[in-house]
Structure formats: C-alpha cells, structure tokens
Amino acid sequence: xxxxxxxxIKIYNSLSGEKEGFVPITAGHVGMYVCGPTVYSNVHLGxxxxxxxxxxxxxxxxxxxxxxxxxxxxxxxxxxxNDDDVGEDKITKKARLEAIEPMEIVQRYxxxxxxxxNTFNFLPPSIEPTATGHIIEQIELxxxxxxxxxxxxxxxxxxxxxHKYNESNTYGxxxxxxxxxxxxxxxxxxxxxxxxxxxxxxLWKKAEPAHIMRWxxxxxxxxxxxxxxxxxxxxxxxxxxxxxxxxxxxxxxxHHECEIAQNQAAKGQDPVKYWMHANMLxxxxxxxxxxxxxxxNPAELLSGDNDIMSKGYSPMVVRFFMMxxxxxxxxxxxxxxxxxxxxxxxxxxxxINLIDKLxxxxxxxxxxxxxxxxxxxxxxxDFNTPILIAHLFDAAKFINQIKGGNATVTxxxxxxxxxxxxxxxxxxxxxxxxxxxxxxxxxLSAAVEILIKLRKEARLNKDFALSDKIRDELAEVGIQLxxxxxxxxxxxxx
Numbered sequence: 105x106x107x108x109x110x111x112x113i114k115i116y117n118s119l120s121g122e123k124e125g126f127v128p129i130t131a132g133h134v135g136m137y138v139c140g141p142t143v144y145s146n147v148h149l150g151x152x153x154x155x156x157x158x159x160x161x162x163x164x165x166x167x168x169x170x171x172x173x174x175x176x177x178x179x180x181x182x183x184x185x186n187d188d189d190v191g192e193d194k195i196t197k198k199a200r201l202e203a204i205e206p207m208e209i210v211q212r213y214x215x216x217x218x219x220x221x222n223t224f225n226f227l228p229p230s231i232e233p234t235a236t237g238h239i240i241e242q243i244e245l246x247x248x249x250x251x252x253x254x255x256x257x258x259x260x261x262x263x264x265x266x267h268k269y270n271e272s273n274t275y276g277x278x279x280x281x282x283x284x285x286x287x288x289x290x291x292x293x294x295x296x297x298x299x300x301x302x303x304x305x306x307l308w309k310k311a312e313p314a315h316i317m318r319w320x321x322x323x324x325x326x327x328x329x330x331x332x333x334x335x336x337x338x339x340x341x342x343x344x345x346x347x348x349x350x351x352x353x354x355x356x357x358x359h360h361e362c363e364i365a366q367n368q369a370a371k372g373q374d375p376v377k378y379w380m381h382a383n384m385l386x387x388x389x390x391x392x393x394x395x396x397x398x399x400x401n402p403a404e405l406l407s408g409d410n411d412i413m414s415k416g417y418s419p420m421v422v423r424f425f426m427m428x429x430x431x432x433x434x435x436x437x438x439x440x441x442x443x444x445x446x447x448x449x450x451x452x453x454x455x456i457n458l459i460d461k462l463x464x465x466x467x468x469x470x471x472x473x474x475x476x477x478x479x480x481x482x483x484x485x486d487f488n489t490p491i492l493i494a495h496l497f498d499a500a501k502f503i504n505q506i507k508g509g510n511a512t513v514t515x516x517x518x519x520x521x522x523x524x525x526x527x528x529x530x531x532x533x534x535x536x537x538x539x540x541x542x543x544x545x546x547x548l549s550a551a552v553e554i555l556i557k558l559r560k561e562a563r564l565n566k567d568f569a570l571s572d573k574i575r576d577e578l579a580e581v582g583i584q585l586x587x588x589x590x591x592x593x594x595x596x597x598x
Contacts, residue, residue: 106132106169113168113484115348116432118356118379119278123486128347129377134165134172135346137338139355140232142179143213144194147220149402149437150385150392154352156423156534157382157431157487159226161350163532164483175341176229177334178217180210181236181317181327193327196316206317220402223419225534231341235333239319242328242336245370246307246321254369258298260310260324264365266303273368275303278379279357305362307332331362339367339375349376353383382431387412388438400437413439417446420535424449427489427533447582448497453537455500456529458507459522465512470502472517476524483532492528499525507593508586552583556592559585 113126128134138158141147155176165172181195199206235242246262249255254269255262266275270283286303310324311317318325338349351360364374384391390398400412408416417425425445429435475495482491499521505511513521529535555574562570575585578594586593 108132108168108170111168111480111484114486115378115380116486118381119374119376121280124378126347126378128170129345132169132171134170134348135342136162136165136172136174136348136350137334137342137346138174138176138229138349139334139351139359140177140179141213141217142194143210143217144198145213146401146403147213147217148392149400149405151352152220152224152402153385153426153435154382155221155226156224156426158350158380159534160427160431160489160532161348161380161487162227162229163534164487167527167532172230173342174229175231175233175338177337178210178214178232178234179330179333180207180214180234193315193317199316223402223406224423225419225536227534233337233341235328235337236317238333238336238340239328241340242332243308243321245332245336245366246328248370249307249366252369255307256300257323260326261298261306262308262323263299263304264307264362264369265300266305266365267301269365269369273365275365276357276361278361278364281357281361305329305331305358307366331359331366334359335363335366335370338363339371343375344371345373345375345377347376348378348380350380350382353381356381383434386434386436389436392437413442417442421446421449423533423535424452424493427535428493430486430488430490432486448493449535451582452496452500452529455503456525458503459518459525462503462506462513462518464515464518466514468513468517469505469511470513470517472513472520472524475499476520479524479528483528489533492533496525496528504584504586552578552594556585556594560592 114123115126116122117124136158138155140155141151158174158176162172162174181193195206195209199209202209246255249264250257250262253265255264266283269275275283276286283303287301306329308321308323308326308328310326315327317327319327338346349360349363360379364376367373367375386392387398387400390396392399400410404410405413405422406416406419408414421442422445425437425442426435428445428448475498479492479495482488482495485491502511502513503521506513555578559571559574562568562574578585583594
C-alpha cells in the first residue's frame with residue numbers, strides 16, 4: 105500500500121486563501137507546474153529559494169508513492185524588461201550589449217541555472233520545456249482567444265481585452281484585486297496607445313526592425329507575450345486540468361492572474377486545482393536588489409567573496425537554512441542566521457553519523473513510532489519544514505542521550521529511527537552529508553582527544569576543578585563530551 109493512502113496532505117491554496125485537503129485529480133498521480141527562470145542573467149538567490157521549496161514538495165510527493173510529473177519551464181523569449189508590454193526584451197538587450205546572438209545568452213544562463221541547482225542538490229523536473237520550442241502552440245492559443253472574442257489585433261500586435269473578459273469572468277480572482285481599483289490606479293504610459301485600455305496585456309507583439317528574436321504569425325513577424333507560454337506548456341504536458349501550479353509570490357500578479365484569464369478565455373476554465381506561492385527572500389531585513397547594492401548571488405554566498413557575510417557557507421548549510429522557514433514565510437538571509445544554521449546542520453549530521461555506533465537495549469525510552477508520525481504530520485500540514493526539523497532535532501537529542509548512557513533503544517526502534525532520519529533528512533529535505541574540510545575535521549578531533557586525555561588525568565589526580573573547566577569550556581564552543589563506561593566521546597553541535 106502506498107504511503108499516501110495513510111498520509112493526508114493539506115495545502116494552502118492561494119486561490120481560496122485556505123488550507124485544503126489535497127485530493128489529486130487522478131488517483132495516485134500528481135501534475136505540478138512551476139514557472140521557471142528567464143535566462144538572461146545568473147540565477148537570483150531568491151529564485152533558488154522558490155525552486156528549492158518546490159523541489160522539497162516534489163520530493164515529498166514522490167516519497168509518498170505518487171507518480172509525479174513535474175514541469176518547470178525555461179523562458180527564453182518574450183519577456184520584456186518591465187514584465188509589461190513596453191521596453192526591450194531582456195534576452196535581446198543582453199545579447200545587444202555583449203554583441204552576441206540571443207541564443208548564446210540563453211545557453212550560457214541556462215547552463216548556469218542548472219549548475220547552481222545541482223550545487224544545491226535539486227532533483228531535475230520531469231519535463232523542462234522552453235518558450236521558443238512552443239511558438240506554434242502559442243499562436244494557436246491566441247487564435248482561439250481572438251475567435252472567442254477576448255482579444256483584438258492592432259498594428260500587428262494582439263492584446264487581451266481585460267474589460268471584455270471581466271464582463272463574464274473575474275479578473276483579479278487570484279490576487280484579490282478589483283479591476284475598478286486597477287483602472288483608478290493606472291496612469292497612461294507612452295507606448296501603450298495601441299491598447300484599448302492600459303490593463304490589457306500583449307498576447308503577441310510585432311517585432312521592431314532591430315528585434316532579433318522573431319517568428320512569423322498571422323498578424324506579424326513578432327514574439328509571444330510573456331504570460332502566454334506557461335498557459336500553453338502547463339496544459340500541453342499536464343492536461344486540461346492539473347493539480348498544482350507554483351511559483352514565487354511576485355508572480356501572483358500579473359503573471360498568474362493573466363494565465364487564469366487566458367485559460368478561461370480559451371477553454372472556459374482555470375485548469376489549476378491548487379495555486380501555490382513561495383514567499384520572498386530578503387537580505388539583512390531589506391529587499392534584495394542589485395540597484396541598491398543589497399544583493400548577493402549564490403556563488404558569492406558560497407565562496408565568501410562578498411562584503412556582506414563574514415565567510416562562505418556550504419550549499420547544504422544554505423539549503424538547511426532555507427528549509428528552516430515555511431515556504432510561505434518571508435525569509436531574512438543574515439550572517440547570524442547562516443551561522444546558527446551551520447551549527448544546527450552539523451549537530452544533525454553528527455547525530456546521524458552516531459546511529460551505527462549505538463548500543464541497543466531490551467526497551468526504548470523514546471516512542472520512535474509516535475515521533476515518526478509527528479514528522480509526517482509536519483509535512484502533511486502544508487509542507488511545514490521548520491516543524492519537521494524541530495522533530496529531527498528531538499531525534500538527535502535522543503541519539504546523544506543513548507550514546508551518553510542516559511537513554512535506551514531496541515534494535516527494531518533503532519532501525520526505524522535510522523531509516524526515518526535518513527528519509528526525511530536526505531530524501532525529502534534534500535540535504536547531503538556534511539561537507540566539512542576533512543583535514544580541519546581531523547585536526548579538530550585530534551585536539552579534542554588531547555583535551556579528553558588531559559581531563560582524564562585531572563580526574564585521576566582528583567583535580568575536579570580542572571576536569572569540569574575543560575568540559576564546560578568545550579561545551580561553550582559547541583563540543584559536548586559524553587562520558588560512559590566505555591570512555592569519553594564527543595559530538596560537535598550548537
């Protein structure tokens with residue numbers, strides 16, 4: 105029997121604003137679409153956090169036994185500078201500045217995107233389609249929307265008629281914005297004179313003579329609007345109805361709102377059952393932004409080559425740090441937070457490494473089965489990774505108590521403990537074993553063993569003040585001595 109038969113997930117649905125019991129459209133199957141990157145620059149650390157959240161969700165569904173089709177696209181065309189309908193295509197602009205072909209930009213930053221995600225131990229999606237690979241399907245969808253009366257052609261460009269759509273549907277149903285308020289707060293911008301209304305958005309843009317990325321269409325040589333590609337690719341690979349559509353909170357409006365409108369206009373329904381949005385990553389309490397200088401990219405964070413952090417942090421420490429917050433919460437990236445995560449990560453890894461060295465007993469002083477279900481309960485509650493991690497630390501504490509002779513465990517419970525810890529730590533949270541510098545680790549071990557030997561000599565000489573001083577000062581720096589009949593061992597934690 106698959107695990108999902110007994111583990112029932114609740115998901116916060118952005119559309120309803122409530123947690124809802126997850127019931128897949130097709131039993132035993134999950135279809136999930138997540139908006140991918142626009143590949144015109146190095147991947148933003150905030151994007152890494154979003155994709156990491158959905159990587160964790162993907163992993164959990166797979167663990168429960170669902171057959172998952174996870175689609176994450178690559179936007180390699182049609183994304184204008186201000187995410188609206190004016191300005192220059194981001195990829196074309198970068199290609200012009202560097203005097204190379206746009207597809208060289210696409211290739212360079214697609215490779216970078218994959219390399220960064222591999223560094224953080226992401227699973228690849230089931231399908232990774234590109235916008236340029238689906239131009240024909242996008243043109244066909246535009247034709248359907250025009251024929252249904254929800255779009256109009258002006259000077260070779262095609263625009264979605266938001267006001268016409270709103271007569272029979274609700275534009276703003278996801279973001280909870282009212283069209284009347286949008287109209288009131290919108291000022292007319294230069295370059296929008298082709299539109300009937302400022303709220304209308306482009307389905308197809310006629311390319312200017314200097315615009316390199318262009319395709320023939322019934323209306324002009326041009327390129328598709330940004331919102332169109334996800335509508336096309338999600339339904340092509342997941343069907344007319346699918347389970348989950350995810351992305352960053354910043355995509356809720358206008359991108360996801362426009363996706364719903366396009367689908368309703370073309371097919372009379374929103375194909376998505378559960379809309380999920382990951383929240384933002386801040387840096388030292390403020391919005392991360394290149395323009396203000398409050399910015400750090402993944403490579404700088406890992407290497408320590410920056411003026412913001414005191415040192416570099418390993419990919420798994422960063423991943424552990426991000427998993428310590430709910431995907432729906434704003435997460436503040438700070439040096440102090442990363443240092444605390446680093447200590448916690450190594451404390452968890454040290455405990456896991458101790459498991460095979462533990463001695464079993466005829467009884468257990470810890471209810472391992474109940475603890476295991478608590479781990480599932482945390483994940484079933486809208487993928488609550490911070491609560492899960494708290495339970496993992498409960499297990500780490502128990503392991504250290506067994507090692508110190510202050511707790512007992514049966515062989516069956518020890519096997520269950522080991523398997524559950526490995527499953528949730530490595531398979532679901534996506535962590536890998538601690539990547540410590542082996543030379544530094546060996547030197548640390550040698551130094552602590554010298555202190556343990558000195559402490560033992562002090563105790564034999566009845567110099568208990570010195571013995572306690574060694575133990576207490578090691579504890580202050582996160583090194584815990586564990587005395588037992590077999591001798592003294594140590595663990596490194598927080």
